[in-house]
Amino acid sequence: MISIPAHTAHDGTKIPAVGLGTWPMDDTQAEEAVSQALGMGYRLVDTATNYRNETGTGRGVARSGVPREEIVVTTKLPGRHHGYDETLASFEESRSRLGLSYVDLYLIHWPLPRVDKYVDSWKAMIELRDRGLVRSIGVSNFTAEHLTRLEAETGVLPSVNQIELHPYFPQDELRAFHADKGIVTESWSPLGRGSSLLDDPELGKIAEAHDVTPGQVVLRWHTQLGAVPIPKSADPVRQRENLDIFGFELTPAEMTAVSDGPRRRLGGDPTTHEEF
Numbered sequence: 162m163i164s165i166p167a168h169t170a171h172d173g174t175k176i177p178a179v180g181l182g183t184w185p186m187d188d189t190q191a192e193e194a195v196s197q198a199l200g201m202g203y204r205l206v207d208t209a210t211n212y213r214n215e216t217g218t219g220r221g222v223a224r225s226g227v228p229r230e231e232i233v234v235t236t237k238l239p240g241r242h243h244g245y246d247e248t249l250a251s252f253e254e255s256r257s258r259l260g261l262s263y264v265d266l267y268l269i270h271w272p273l274p275r276v277d278k279y280v281d282s283w284k285a286m287i288e289l290r291d292r293g294l295v296r297s298i299g300v301s302n303f304t305a306e307h308l309t310r311l312e313a314e315t316g317v318l319p320s321v322n323q324i325e326l327h328p329y330f331p332q333d334e335l336r337a338f339h340a341d342k343g344i345v346t347e348s349w350s351p352l353g354r355g356s357s358l359l360d361d362p363e364l365g366k367i368a369e370a371h372d373v374t375p376g377q378v379v380l381r382w383h384t385q386l387g388a389v390p391i392p393k394s395a396d397p398v399r400q401r402e403n404l405d406i407f408g409f410e411l412t413p414a415e416m417t418a419v420s421d422g423p424r425r426r427l428g429g430d431p432t433t434h435e436e437f
């Protein structure tokens with residue numbers, strides 16, 4: 162079994178250096194994929210209320226037989242439940258669907274600045290952490306401005322910010338901000354959603370030089386940036402491949418070459434995107 166290094170967030174939480182994404186799996190697929198992944202060594206699992214597969218994810222955790230304390234189960238608060246009381250209630254529904262007594266990492270999925278309730282939600286998340294129902298609290302898709310406001314109004318910084326990050330969108334500034342504050346960066350769509358990114362001939366050459374696949378080069382690139390990729394795959398061969406990224410090292414020139422292409426987002430802009 163491959164053993165995975167871990168990052169330590171400013172609150173002491175250990176975040177495995179690679180995880181499993183579960184969107185857009187349904188409950189049945191998530192149960193199978195999560196159980197299989199945990200069996201081969203994954204210890205970080207990413208779901209969300211809005212993925213509608215928390216039940217399957219929780220079943221996969223139970224079925225894996227892996228000791229609960231070794232696993233970092235992540236889920237996320239949806240936009241429609243922003244607000245203090247709504248967050249407490251939404252969390253309880255997530256915890257019940259997951260079938261767990263506690264959640265390891267609970268994230269605000271999107272900031273929704275127009276709605277302007279993410280600070281209230283954050284206060285509820287602090288409460289959940291203080292009650293021992295969540296081990297660590299974080300956010301997703303927050304900008305430096307949103308993070309600064311959370312710290313200014315509550316004194317508590319997220320342990321993790323899960324953001325869009327891949328070679329088309331390397332997020333240099335936000336990653337530097339996170340590093341300065343001890344916030345762990347998690348990368349969503351780390352493989353660019355399996356898009357044409359992986360067909361790049363330059364990437365192919367680097368992969369050949371290390372006797373790995375283009376996907377492994379991209380995931381290794383994330384880890385050398387200090388970010389935690391959470392690639393989604395239900396396929397056992399790809400799941401194993403995506404975990405096996407700690408036995409080679411990209412040179413500085415290769416690191417530059419991986420992200421030396423056009424810049425573009427695949428998902429929404431956090432300053433305007435609304436997901437309810």
Ligand SMILES: NC(=O)c1ccc[n+]([C@@H]2O[C@H](COP(=O)([O-])OP(=O)(O)OC[C@H]3O[C@@H](n4cnc5c(N)ncnc54)[C@H](OP(=O)(O)O)[C@@H]3O)[C@@H](O)[C@H]2O)c1
Nearest residue numbers: 182183184301349350351352353354355376392393394395
């Ligand atoms: N916080 C947020 O707002 C947010 C937004 C989007 C996603 N996420 C999270 O991030 C996770 C990952 O993002 P994502 O699913 O959008 O994109 P991704 O992980 O970059 O790409 C997934 C796609 O790549 C394929 N793939 C997986 N491993 C591969 C490999 N080694 N070589 C070639 N292709 C490979 C998968 O196909 P197969 O399944 O057929 O292997 C799938 O089509 C999601 O599952 C979700 O948990 C979070």
